[in-house]
Amino acid sequence: QVQLVESGGGLVQAGGSLKLSCAASGRPFSSYGMGWFRQAPGKEREFVALISRSGGLIDYADSVKGRFTISRDNAKNTVYLQMNSLKPEDTAVYYCAAAFYATSAYAREYNYWGQGTQVTVSS
Numbered sequence: 235q236v237q238l239v240e241s242g243g244g245l246v247q248a249g250g251s252l253k254l255s256c257a258a259s260g261r262p263f264s265s266y267g268m269g270w271f272r273q274a275p276g277k278e279r280e281f282v283a284l285i286s287r288s289g290g291l292i293d294y295a296d297s298v299k300g301r302f303t304i305s306r307d308n309a310k311n312t313v314y315l316q317m318n319s320l321k322p323e324d325t326a327v328y329y330c331a332a333a334f335y336a337t338s339a340y341a342r343e344y345n346y347w348g349q350g351t352q353v354t355v356s357s
Contacts, residue, residue, distance in 0.1 A: 236260040236332050236346040243328060243351030246320055250355070254315040256330030256348055263311040264288075267337035269344060270304060270315045272326035272353075279341055282328070283315060286337040293339065298324075320355045327352050 242254040254270070267286050273279040283294045283304040292304055303316040313330055328351050331344035338344070 236266065238330050238332060238346055238348035240328065240330050240348045240351040243353045245354045245356065248320060248322055248355055248357050250320050251316070251318045252320065252353060254317065254328055254330075254351060254353075256313045256315075258311045258313070258332065261334075263306075264308045266332035266334055266346075268304075268306060268313040269331045269333065269338070270313075270328060271331060271341060272324075272328045273350075274323075274326040277326075279329070281339040281341070284337055284339055285313065287335070291337055295339075317353070320353075322355045322357045325353060325355050 237259045240256045269284040270282040271279050272282050281295050285292050285304045285306050289306050301319045306313040330348045332346040333344045336343050
C-alpha cells in the first residue's frame with residue numbers, strides 16, 4: 235500500500251509558476267514509476283508527465299512540454315511538478331499517481347492515486 239499526498243496548488247495569474255509536491259509513504263518509493271495527471275471540470279482525466287523509478291525516463295504531454303518539469307527525490311519519497319508559464323487552460327485538479335514497477339502515460343497502469351490539489355490560473 236502507498237499513500238500519496240499532493241500539495242502546492244493554488245491560484246496564480248497567467249504566466250506565473252507553481253511547484254506541486256507529492257509525498258509518498260508506505261512501500262519503497264523507488265519501486266514506483268510516478269505520474270502527474272489532471273482533470274478539468276467536465277473533462278476526462280489526462281496525462282501530464284511521468285518519471286521512471288530512477289528518474290532516467292521522463293515524458294510530458296505535448297500541451298505542457300517546455301513549461302512543466304517533473305522530478306523526484308527518492309531519498310525524500312517525493313515527486314515534484316514545476317509548472318512555469320501557466321495558462322488558464324492549465325486550470326484543473328492535479329493528481330499524482332504511483333505505478334508499481336512500471337512507467338506509463340496511461341492512468342489504468344497506476345495502482346495508487348493522491349487526493350488531488352487544485353490549480354487555478356486566472357487570465
